[in-house]
Amino acid sequence: MSDIARRNQPPMDEPSSHRSPEGGGVGRFLLAAAIVLMLVAVAGATTWWMYSREPADPTSRPAPAASASQCPDADLTVAAAPEIAPVVQAAARTFNQDPSDKCGPIEVIAEEPAATAAASVKYDVWIPSSSAWVTLAGVRGAAYKIDGEPIARTPVILAAPAVLAAQLAPGGQTSWAKLTAGAASGQIPAVTMPDPQNNTIGMLSVYAVNKAMARTTPDAGIAQLRALTLRSRLTDATSNPAQLMTRLAGEWNANSVTSSVGVFATTEQQLKAYQASKHTVELKGAVPVDGLVEADYPFAIAHNNRDADLTERLRAAITKAALTRAGFRTTANPKAMPLAGDPQQLAAAAAMWSGYKSLTTQVLLLIDASGSMNQKITAPGGRSTTRAALLRQSGGIAAELFAEDTSVGMWFFGQPTPSSPAHVESVPFGPITSEVAGKTRREALGAAMARYRAADNSGTPLYQSVLDGVAEMQPKVRQGAVTLVVVLTDGVDGESTFKMSQAQFMQKLTAQQDPNRPVPVLSVGYGPDVDMKALNEMSAATGGAAFAATNPADLSSAIAKAFLAAHAPR
Incomplete structure (x- = not known):
């Protein structure tokens, strides 16, 4: 479990066919996890959290158990995906001298491809339900060569x-x-x-x-x-x-x-x-x-195959007619x-x-609404837009990623006039499913992001907004939930009546921390002008992390890539 999580938890058709179906923390990578919450929060929401590690191949986690051999004296052993195994077994029985004998020269084991790919025992022939499994098994050292076109699809x-x-x-x-x-x-x-x-x-x-x-x-x-x-x-x-x-x-x-x-x-x-x-x-x-x-079904032969002639004869015995009767296709769909x-x-x-998991999340989103968000940028595809416009687009889409058991609120921070407050509440904090002015909170978030605008001359009261956000969320910390403040900014604290030095801010932030009510601050520096040193120190002091998104034109891709990376399984 991550440090943050731990601290917060004391066409419709009717085809016919012929047989019954057979079936077959955030870790130490805190930065990756922080990116997820920060960037998705930038886009408007997420309540999903993850126990992170480097992405791995599908056989790196526990796979279905490999099947044990029942015929140790067989000349050829074949592993076949469970749904096609009956066809292969019927073909293998044609080689038995005694049709009633369960064991003949060919043993066919029905086994899920993931189990075969992960097993230490290798077979003479393998018929998985996708050619991709053969290559993935090869990464692990299992040497199989696909012989010709797949036998079924x-x-x-x-x-x-x-x-x-x-x-x-x-x-x-x-x-x-x-x-x-x-x-x-x-x-x-x-x-x-x-x-x-x-x-x-x-x-x-x-x-x-x-x-x-x-x-x-x-x-x-x-x-x-x-x-x-x-x-x-x-x-x-x-x-x-x-x-x-x-x-x-x-x-x-x-x-x-x-x-x-x-x-x-x-x-x-x-x-x-x-x-x-x-x-x-x-x-x-x-x-x-x-x-x-x-799903294609390749006929893969092990490099140490014990009987090449018998293998070739088995493939010939698996007829197209038998495969068609079992509901398979024998030609590729163009x-x-x-x-x-x-x-x-x-x-x-x-x-x-597979590693995508959820924990109950309480999050306050702090979105920079200072004048610099109106800076012109080139968006993906070459179109001209602004940072604020790109944020509106991404936020409206990402708002759908909130889980049903999330509580969330959103503030916009900026000071367009000397008498303006440091921040305004755009969406009051509460359950995502509850109503706000006749709409669900999820709908309210989407609407708030759609109307998000930044005043041209607005200052950036970043530090005061973070202090207020942490103070707002501390009383809400509860057992079994992750409580966070997520902040997006494209600049540095300044040009407002709330301006303070970094030293003053860090002193106040440190004094504000309560080990019994931790509220990590996850921050993303959006654009080239942000003070990442200040964001890193701010987040580190609360048990959070910071991430730099230096190219605002890649915001959407950065959100998604970070979200995916942080949801890789341990």
Whole structure:
């Protein structure tokens, strides 16, 4: 647990098919975690906090246990993803002299690819549910070579009980963007996805969501923030779709499960298998048109394969007809997106998504509204804008990232006239779900960021605002919640009647600290003119941290990158 956390916690189709589905702190990196809260606060909000470490590949965390061999005398051992294993096992049995004999020359073990990739035991042949697993296993020293084209494919789809599916995909069309908007607005009651570090559907879904969001905006940072909106709204981020369908197969009342199951990612093959059994709870599915990805099933041969001839004969015995009967496709969909050229990119995205955690957060946002925020800059894409305008745009999007159990308030600080106060309350502190002037606090935050303006001649009462912010939040510190002051400024304290020296400020800030009611200050220096030395000392004195965003034109990307980096698992 981080020092901060510790101190605060004493088209819709109905395909048919043929078999049952089978399924398969902030650490010592305080700076990264601080960046998250600072930059996302700049954008308008976040209540998510994380136990951080360097991003890792999907096999760096506990994977499903590897299966034990039942036929030690087999000439060839094969690991196959659970959903395709029955087809491979049937092909292997054709080599048995006695068809009733469980063990023959070929043993086929049904095993999740993450377990195979992490296992110390290596197989002669491996048929995972994505070619990416073969490369990722190679990073760990497991030497497999993919032989020819994948033997099977199946697209990743979004599935849901029929009533909800009609809402998600009217006219038989759906998209990741539509799912994200529905989840964020509460129109979709629940969304679940598998863990991308341990499940191919999860890994491919995360990749597809990020690609889909990139199509909605030319700004990469905003796209990442939108993808994280879906992650923040997941009801279950570790669900196994095959197990979920097994549960649904036993249900008799569709209405009783629609709200709890909601929408979930699965594959066309798994949905076909479910639909073929004519269960009471009807499921429908659609391929997201803005992010079509396929699970492919490569035939990978170990470099130390014990029987090349038997291996070749096994591949020939796995027929297209058998694969089609099991619900797979045997040709590639020309509309499917190619995966990242470097599978480590998939691994990094999977690690960040999997490590995304939440803690109850109480945060006061202090946003610089001094005149320098009206400085002209060049935004991503080359358009001319101001720091304030870029902040308004990013803030409106990031406001959706607040968790439902967050309490938040927002002040704008600046002194346009000598008689003006150091700061004004833009959104009063309180639960994100409660009302402010007839709106939810989340809506109020978005509205406040939309009307945010900086007065041209306004001074920067930074120090006084921080002192007041800490004093405001200290009485609110409580067990089990992270209580923070997050400040964004593009300049230095000065040009106001509240101006004080850094020494005076640090003396007051230090005297104000209460070890029983800690309120870390997380600060971001926005632009080239900020006094980062002062921000670093200010944050360090409270147990927080500071971060420099020297190029304000990259604000959105900086928000997203920091948010992702700080959500990598330990």
